[in-house]
Amino acid sequence: xxxxxxxxxxxxxxxxxxxxxxxxxxxxxxxxxxxxxxxxxxxxxxxxxxxxxxxxxxxxxxxxxxxxxxxxxxxxxxxxxxxxxxxxxxxxxxxxxxxxxxxxxxxxxxxxxxxxxxxxxxxxxxxxxxxxxxxxxxxxxxxxxxxxxxxxxxxxxxxxxxxxxxxxxxxxxxxxxxxxxxxxxxxxxxxxxxxxxxxxxxxxxxxxxxxxxxxxxxxxxxxxxxxxxxxxxxxxxxxxxxxxxxxxxxxxxxxxxxxxxx
Numbered sequence: 001x002x003x004x005x006x007x008x009x010x011x012x013x014x015x016x017x018x019x020x021x022x023x024x025x026x027x028x029x030x031x032x033x034x035x036x037x038x039x040x041x042x043x044x045x046x047x048x049x050x051x052x053x054x055x056x057x058x059x060x061x062x063x064x065x066x067x068x069x070x071x072x073x074x075x076x077x078x079x080x081x082x083x084x085x086x087x088x089x090x091x092x093x094x095x096x097x098x099x100x101x102x103x104x105x106x107x108x109x110x111x112x113x114x115x116x117x118x119x120x121x122x123x124x125x126x127x128x129x130x131x132x133x134x135x136x137x138x139x140x141x142x143x144x145x146x147x148x149x150x151x152x153x154x155x156x157x158x159x160x161x162x163x164x165x166x167x168x169x170x171x172x173x174x175x176x177x178x179x180x181x182x183x184x185x186x187x188x189x190x191x192x193x194x195x196x197x198x199x200x201x202x203x204x205x206x207x208x209x210x211x212x213x214x215x216x217x218x219x220x221x222x223x224x225x226x227x228x229x230x231x232x233x234x235x236x237x238x239x240x241x242x243x244x245x246x247x248x249x250x251x252x253x254x255x256x257x258x259x260x261x262x
Contacts, residue, residue: 004037007047008098013147015103015128016161017042019063020096023050028089030079031055042067050093055079063095070100101126102166102192102251107153107182108173109136112197115240116170117146123248125168130156133174153178157185164190168247170227172197180206187219193250195227195243 011018023036031051038048038056040063050056055077062075072095079089101124106113109131120127121143128147131137137150149156153173161167169191171182179196183206186194196203203225210220228242229249248254 002048004039004048007039011039011041012099013149014159014161015099015105015126015147017067017100017166018098019066020094020098021050021059021063022094022096023091024074024094025092026089027091028079030089030091032091040064040067051091055091059093062093066095066097067100070097072096099126100166102168102247103128103161103163104168104170104247105130105156105160107131107169107171107179109133109139109142109148110172110174111236112172112239114139114141115236116172116243117143119237119240119244120247121145123244124251125247131173153182154185157182157189162189162191165192167191168193168195168250170195170197170243170247176202180209183223184210184213184215187215187222191222193247194223195246196223196225197227197239198225200226 008020019040021038021040023032023034026034031053036050038046038050040046040060042064044060044064046060050059058077066073074092074094076090076092079091104120104125104127106116106127106129109129113129117127117129126147128149129137129142130149130151130153132150132152134150137148142148167190169186171179173179173182183196207220224246227246228239229245231238231242233239233242
């Protein structure tokens with residue numbers, strides 16, 4: 001039996017949308033027994049098998065449609081002319097979609113990063129935290145469901161899945177020069193929201209430096225700095241709450257438009 005659990009976790013870690021296709025019921029003759037699984041990516045690539053043949057071709061198309069719709073569903077397939085099989089049985093497949101919601105990438109597992117990870121629990125967001133520091137990324141204070149990436153930020157940006165509707169970014173590392181470098185890299189990629197922790201004066205200095213490098217106003221306008229709604233609070237948990245409020249506004253289309261460069 002193939003290790004579908006390990007592959008599922010790899011896909012979850014990558015933040016890529018996929019569907020788990022499971023044979024839940026078989027009536028009469030069928031190519032596979034209940035419990036057989038395959039994992040299908042949004043581009044149609046798949047791992048495992050639920051029986052092969054034309055049935056599997058149809059199931060792959062239905063899996064991609066399920067991912068696009070973001071909805072889990074069950075479909076029954078009579079094994080007759082439509083599926084190109086003459087088994088005379090019926091197969092029921094469950095399509096479970098994973099990672100189709102918004103993905104928040106938190107650069108920095110420090111005090112604010114930890115608070116952000118806790119605050120986004122129970123929201124539609126899948127949360128990823130990126131930090132090369134072992135003692136921070138492996139901390140027990142980070143929620144168990146958060147996906148941890150212990151790596152250099154530039155390696156992560158190169159390999160991450162970027163989506164103009166699903167990708168949210170919050171930059172809050174322990175160094176200002178790293179913050180700026182991440183912002184410069186991220187604004188070149190598709191993302192729904194880009195937030196940077198810091199003061200207005202910090203952002204003014206960043207803009208001056210990036211403008212000198214030839215980065216235009218359109219890119220700078222994508223950055224929300226200071227990130228979050230203005231509550232006046234500065235404690236890590238308060239900053240996390242303000243970020244969550246702004247990210248949810250953007251996700252649900254309730255405001256928080258792009259800001260003009262200051």
